[in-house]
Amino acid sequence: MELSKGANAPVPSSEVRVTVAADTGADLAALLLTAAGKVRSDSDFVFYNQPVGPGVEVVSEEAVRVSFGAVPAEIDRIVFTASLDGTGPADWGRAGPPRITVADHSSGAVFAAFTPTGLGPETALIACELYRRGDGWKVRAVGQGYAQGLAGIATDFGITVDDEPTPPAALRSQPAPPVPVRSAPPAEVQPQPPQFGRPTVDLSKGHVSLRKSETVSLTKPGAPALTRVRMGLGWDPATRGSQVDLDASVIAYDDRAKKLTNVWFLRREAFDGAIRHSGDNLTGHGDGDDEVITVDLTALPPQVYALVFTVNSFAGHKFDQVGRAHCRLLDDHTGAELVRFELSRGEPTTGVFLAMLTRAANAWNMTALGEYAKGATVRKMVDPGKRFVTTSRPSAG
Structure with missing residues (x-):
């Protein structure tokens, strides 16, 4: 049966498969909701990195299986989301509408199909329920x-997606076996000198290669100031075992080291587009930088x-286990590399602070x-990152 928006149909099966088909990469996820319209806990959010819930299982990025007999009695409905994967x-x-089908899991017989219309700037949608x-x-x-x-969808249904003590699992793909959802330990880093963040080198002689903790003023005599920067993160796919999944993020702070926002794969832009994230790369497939964050410095609010740039290994691979990985900061206009940091065979932790820009x-x-640092998500980097900001202020030290 072809459904129009808002229409419904009976489901004459005890086990169904819900599928999304699109002309571009898309991920299907499910939220198990009570009669109050909220999840009971983060474990009721079922997606590829947390692929099994009570009666619900992700079988691929595009398909979810539901066994109604195993769905708890307090679950009133199951909402299915379709989101672009950033590729x-x-x-x-611009991607074109996806097509949603609900079919008998065993026979493949389709009970209902739906193609949403009228979509524009949305990057995710509630497909069906x-x-x-x-x-x-x-x-x-x-x-x-x-x-x-x-x-936005997760927040509406009771999932916390920003700096709470126990964050939910990240909303991305990760191959089986299921990875337990638990918070990473707080980041721990060593203190920096009081004069940290003050310019120690300049661009008067052109491009410089910064060493750890060195600071450069992004101005050059007789040349315009740098106005756009780009952070690039790249790594190679795993050849065996589970896939390596690294994340590029940036944290914006005010001059009192208060966090203003994070930009990462869950929040892909901020300040009316002054900061933009290219989207989540789940495997490292592809040449060059796999994730990119661009910043228009002139468009940032006062x-x-x-801005503190970070890299995190959500799946738990420590950097001493990661091969051929790098992060770098570039002049977005010229492509000139300003800072580069090799992550391959690094320290046995899941987070790293790459660079900081200060006004x-x-x-x-x-x-x-x-x-x-010890932090599998950018949220674990926010508080430890404050010390870089604090010690860079003119009044510090």
């Missing part, structure tokens, strides 16, 4: 888009004093950090 167009308007009716289940076509991406009187300063 193609930036939103559903399965809900209880009497002793059975029905499917409803939804097609509600979210410009805030999967993070309260942004510092000066008429331009910006850049510090090469190169500090490893």
Whole structure:
């Protein structure tokens, strides 16, 4: 049965498969909701890195299986989300509408199909939902888009996606076996000297290669100040074992070291696009930089004093286990590499602070950090990163 938006149909099967098909890479996930419309805990968010929930299992990036007999009685409905994986167009308007089907898991017979229309800047959408009716289940076509991406949907249903004490698992793919969802330990790094973050070299002689903890003023006599930077993160796919999944992120702070926002794969832009994330790369496939963050320094609001760039290994691979990985900071206009840090065979931790930009009187300063930390997500880097900001302020020391 072909459904229009808002229409419903009975589901005459005890086990179904919900599938999304699109012209670009898309991920399907499921949220198990009570009658209050919220998840009971983060474990009710079922996606490829947390692929098994009560009665629900992710069988591929595009398909989820539901066994109704195993769904807990307090679960009133199951909402299915379709989100772009960052490898193609930036939103559903440019990607073209996905097609959602609900079929018998064993025979493949399709009970309902739905193609959402009218999508534009949205990067994720609620595709459909399965809900209880009497002793059975029905499917409803939804097609509600979210410009805030999967993070916006998750927040609406009770998943915390920002700096809470126990963050949910990241919303991305990771091969089986299932990885337990648990918080990484707080980041631990060694203190820096009081004068940390003050310019120690300049660009008067052209390109410089910064060493750890060195700072350069991003101005050159007689030349315009640097206005756009680009952070690039690259690594090679794993040849055996589970896939390595690294994440590029940036934290914005004010001059009191208060976090203003994070930009990462869950929140892919900030300050009206002044900071943009290219999207989540899950495996390292592809040449060059696998994840990129661009920053228009001239468009940042005045309260942004510092930007701290980080790399994290969500799947838990420590950097001493990662081969052929790098992160770097470049002039986005010229492509000139400003800072490069080799992550391969690094320290046995899951996080690293790459570099920091701080606002000066008429331009910006850049510090090469190169500090490893214990933190599988950027949220674990926020508090430890404050010390870089604090010790860079003119009043510090």
